[in-house]
Amino acid sequence: MIEVKNLVKRYGDKQAVNDISFSVGKGEILGFLGPNGAGKSTTMNMLTGYISSTSGKILINNVDILEDPIKAKSNIGYLPEIPPLYVDMTVDGYLNFMFDLKKCKLSRKAHLKEICDLCKISHVRERIIKNLSKGYKQRVGLAQALINNPPVLILDEPTVGLDPNQIIEIRTLIKKLGKNHTVILSSHILPEIQAVCDRIIIINKGVIAADGTASEIAGKLTNEHKMTVRIEGATHTANDKNEIAEALKAIDGIKYVRADMEREKGIYDYDIETDEQTDVRRAINTICRENGWNILMMQLSDMTLEDIFLKITTSDAAAEAGNNEPTAKPLAGMEISFEKEKGKKSEKGGEK
Amino acid sequence: MGAIYRREMGAFFTSGIGYVFLAVFALFSGLFFSMGVIGSGVSDMSPMFSSMFIIVLFLIPILTMRLLSEEKKNRTDQGLLTAPVSLSSIVLGKYFAALTLFIIAESIVFIYSVIIALCGDVIWSTLLGNYFAMLFLGAAFIAIGLFISSLTENQMAAAVISMFVLFILYLLDSLASSVPWDFLKKALLSLSFYSRYTEFTSGLFDFSSVLFFLSTAVLFNFFTVRVLDKKRWG
Incomplete structure (x- = not known):
């Protein structure tokens, strides 16, 4: 056409x-x-x-x-x-x-x-x-x-x-x-x-x-897969955090684990990066069951359009600053829609 | 072309410019008619026509100033230039709309001829000769005004520049008489709109002058099309 x-x-x-x-x-x-x-x-x-x-x-x-x-x-x-x-x-x-x-x-x-x-x-x-x-x-x-x-x-x-x-x-x-x-x-x-x-x-x-x-x-743009899981430990203390992070790191295919903020009282989110081939969701589930932890949320976070856009349009500046975080702070005007988009993503992630 | 012509005719009256143009034209032609024709007890309207030259010179820029400048300023030209119409039909639609309004204004002389007919004889040959002379003059001036309107986004600038240019054309005669070189004097005189126009008002219907006015109109409409075309390549 x-x-x-x-x-x-x-x-x-x-x-x-x-x-x-x-x-x-x-x-x-x-x-x-x-x-x-x-x-x-x-x-x-x-x-x-x-x-x-x-x-x-x-x-x-x-x-x-x-x-x-x-x-x-x-x-x-x-x-x-x-x-x-x-x-x-x-x-x-x-x-x-x-x-x-x-x-x-x-x-x-x-x-x-x-x-x-x-x-x-x-x-x-x-x-x-x-x-x-x-x-x-x-x-x-x-x-x-x-x-x-x-x-x-x-x-x-x-x-x-x-x-x-x-x-x-x-x-x-x-x-x-x-x-x-x-x-x-x-x-x-x-x-x-x-x-x-x-x-x-x-x-x-x-x-x-x-x-x-x-x-x-x-x-x-990327060959990494990222996901976020929220796991409830046994004791609801910072101890849990390290224990769970260590256990996750031990799973085959997981390249990187970072314990994120305390989202609910005593419960932490973990950002995980995996390689492309391995599906680690079942392995995470098994570990949690063995240790008596509860998975409260599991969300695949592929790059959103914001991430792509920012990565492409600011790639030069970002590289200079050594900032490889794709989810750089969105522009002020985009913030609301950004959050909305995140919400949508999590729904999608849930379906998967 | 038809759509643009109709829209421009409508715009003359919604913007009020049409009314102002007709009113001022009627005012001055009426003034010259009552003083120069009725007042001096003649039935020939030529004195009125020759006095109207300077009025037409100032009025036509009012008619043409916004035709293209406003389109550009309001970005409505984007609608026109991306529609399936040629540049020449855009320009000619606008040109003929302005010319139509001018003809309407000018046709007021037929009302004057009725007044003359009441108390004497109308000399139709000189009247029509004058009428068409003014029409051809207007046709040339409108093309020049439209061309200048295509050069700027500011309608006041378009009006002032058009008045200035037309005034220079009016002054060509006096300019010609003050230049020392004979060939230049001849060249300037042959370009003189005023002397060609006054020839008509003295009863001489000269076809070379008709051709001069009409080719000026064609030439400047062509220039306007080129200006619009060139802007796309800018």
């Missing part, structure tokens, strides 16, 4: 996008992830023909965007970072304008109604756009992108400015759209990408740093 080959964009001396290649299939939802200024928006602007590339090739539905821009653009619905809204118009007037501009052949009334219902803006259709809240403007922007039912949707940070309920709505909507559209969306909100996208491309400094599903990317 979308093919990008060796895409380069230079602004004077500054290399905004440096030799990016990827392809997206039909019905795939691809997430662009990257820190600010990584080249996400530039790439999207090139994909949609708003700016042209310095070199490289973009095929949308097998049509080269430079050779036949009009045909290529008719396959794309684009929601830029700032929705391109004429704020003096009513929502209805604006959508009708975009309907005409895209030379849409569908039934006007039914198509616009369908889109407005989908984006939940039916009740504001008569309002002037400048009087709408940020969230509604964003939805009108999304509605505009959906006009003419384009097979490719390119959404640049679609949930910016929305409240949590709306974010969930939009994500559900995008997932729904992903069933019969090809969607590329960018975001720097990690859980969002993880919740919506089948595949992730991490862009850093204008190059693709990673490409694949979240677990594939994680797998490439």
Whole structure:
């Protein structure tokens, strides 16, 4: 559906996008992830023909965007970072304008109604756009992108400015759209990408740093497996801690054990690293049974997307500081979502 | 092109610029009509048309200032440039919207002709000659204004620069008379919008001048398309 080959964009001396290649299939939802200024928006602007590339090739539905821009653009619905809204118009007037501009052949009334219902803006259709809240403007922007039912949707940070309920709505909507559209969306909100996208491309400094599903990317970055177990010892004292840690270390396949904080009174968590092949869960269970300890929690902690993101985008700085902890302190704004994500992981871990 | 044309026509009136343009045009043409035509007891409207040159020169930048600058400032150009339409249809849609408003404003002279018809005879050949001369002048000036609007994000800057440029074009005659070299004098005079326009108001319908105005319009619309295209490569 979308093919990008060796895409380069230079602004004077500054290399905004440096030799990016990827392809997206039909019905795939691809997430662009990257820190600010990584080249996400530039790439999207090139994909949609708003700016042209310095070199490289973009095929949308097998049509080269430079050779036949009009045909290529008719396959794309684009929601830029700032929705391109004429704020003096009513929502209805604006959508009708975009309907005409895209030379849409569908039934006007039914198509616009369908889109407005989908984006939940039916009740504001008569309002002037400048009087709408940020969230509604964003939805009108999304509605505009959906006009003419384009097979490719390119959404640049679609949930910016929305409240949590709306974010969930939009994500559900995008997932729904992903069933019969090809969607590329960018975001720097990690859980969002993880919740919506089948595949992730991490862009850093204008190059693709990673490409694949979240677990594939994680797998490439590390060959260690980590888990956390919470074990209740017999005496509920610090003595337990050492005893249990020693016993765990003795298990075949466990490379590293670290007694973590006291999570419940007298009960400790143990972070364990194992090699790839060995499954140590049964061995841990056996030891505990033999010693009369209780396992209160066992959680596999694969790298989360946060870990991956931080590892990739800060790898230089981290290496210099000698900081190999993948779970470096998340940025302030990410903290809440980070915790949430952790919770989700533990559920998953439990299932395993 | 149709969608952009209709939106621009709507925007002229929602933004109020359309009303201001029509009102100021009507005010000054009415003033010149009552003083220069009715006041001096003639039935020829040419004096009014020749006085309107300077008013048109200041009014057209008001009409064209926001056409492209505002799109860029509000990032609505992203919607236009990623839609399946060509650059030339974007530019021409806007151009013809402005031209339509200008024609509406200018057509007020037909109301004046009714007033003249009440007390004398209307000389239709000179009236229509003047009418089309002003239309061609407007067509050229709007293209220049639209081009300048494509160069900046600031609509006030677009208006001021357009007025300045059009004023320079107006001054070409006096400039020509003060240059010592003959060939330069000739070149400047041949570019003079004012002398070509006043030829019409003195009753001379010159096709080379019509061609001059129209090719100016085509040329500057072409430049505008190139500016939009070049921005994508920046």
